[in-house]
Amino acid sequence: MGRRVELQISSFPFLFLLPFVSPTLYGARAREEFHVAAGARDLLQHDAQKPEVHCSRERSRAAWKIIEEYLMPFVEKEQYNISTKCRLHPDNDMFREQEQHKIHVDTNEWRCDFCKKSFRAEKFLDQHFDNRHYNLLNDGQGRCLADLCGALHCDLVMDSKKTKSKCNPAAAARNRHLCESLADSCFPVSQGRIASRLHELFLRQFCDAHACNGGQKPLSRGGKKHTNIFYFAICVLTMLLVPLFYLFVYLYRREMKKGVQDLKRISKTGRKSKPS
Template sequence: MWAATLETILLLHLFVLLPLQGVGAVTEFDQAATSRSLKQEAGQRHEVHCSRERSRAAWKAIAEYLIPFVDEEQYELPKKCRLNPENDMFRDQEQHKIHVDTNEWRCGFCRKSFRAEKFLDQHFDNRHYNQLNDSQGRCLADLCGALHCDFVIDSKKTKTKCNPAAAARNRHLCESLADSCFPLNKGQSASRLHEFFLRQFCDAHTCAGGKKPFSRGGKKESSVFYLAVCILVVMLLPLFYTVVYLQQREMNKGVQVLKRISKPGLKTKPS
């Protein structure tokens, strides 16, 4: 009897427990496969070897100290020109930044909000990296040496000791940008902008001293100047018209007094 009972228990173990162990083994296998796939996705995460911050500084220099003068000349930057907005890999993402308030930035792709711009940048890197065009020659940060990015980021920063070799490299890069973006054989506008670019960006790449970047000014400076002039004119116009009115009024009073004084002298004597 005990032998029959033991045999029954063994049969139950074979037909019930073993299938359950098989299910558990399959579950563990699925979990391991899922874990491996997640690790593979993490390993395949898109990486961009281009500084977003320095690219932003480079674009700021272009937008404020070059583009206004290019627009004034009605000149179109060639596609091969690395200063062309189309050659900035971050341009599409930067244009989809919505600055709602001091502590609120919003993604223009998915409308998600963030407390600071750096968190939105991280969001772009993690969720919208497919909006990047990271083909060769589209990293504006590579042009920072020519475009004075450090000055744009912090114009009050104390200068370090000038390196003649670095200054020469930056000047060479700057001059090559002038040649490719404003070819001298492309007309008068290109020639004027070529000369302007050399004076605006390239002349400051020297250890001789005395020459600062962006000596020709830019959009921000000019707009502030014209705004100040307009406000001053608006404030002075009422004062000017008031002074003119008071002068005219005083002159009219003086004429009337003279007329009253001269009347008795014009009377004829009785005959």
């Protein structure tokens, strides 16, 4: 009994300090909750400031790839300057500046050239651009290249193994109309022979394939030629091996010739004279 009283008396100082400690603990917890709420509120405000973009980055990238590979080589060859009013102009791609600041370091490493952050895949870098560098989007009217995918045959580039679906005449007609309007606005025949040639090329390259008769194939004129690394290695190896081969043949023939001469010399010296 006396021991129980002693324990109760010894715990009395802690009970006495409890009213003074509790407000401090509650105050720290309240401040922590306040900062968390403030951070969440700032994040919501940050997201609220982001413009709502109704344009597919992936399809826009496919459209630009087609423009760059299957149109620009002919435009550069003709030394023709596309007007900024043309929707195929690089300035009319809302993602162009962001795409130009992608650094493909390695197979599993992509880097943002704005803030130097690294990511394991391109899709994570795209998300980073959407979240952190959305202010660099040129999201004006008519700057979504994905809207031109119907005319430019993006599906052919995005999924080359995709089974061919049944042709829809109404969709083909819409895409052909869009394609021809691009040809008229980007390469007006009234601007001279160069524009007329590019106008005709654009119709053959992109527009004629928008039909259900299965006649003309899209992107028939081919695209930008890329240097094949394997082909380049084979060429270098061939250039190194051919001289070695001829050197080996030369040395082999020289040794064979030398051996024949030695045999002749031995046969002459070792021949016995006939008795008279």
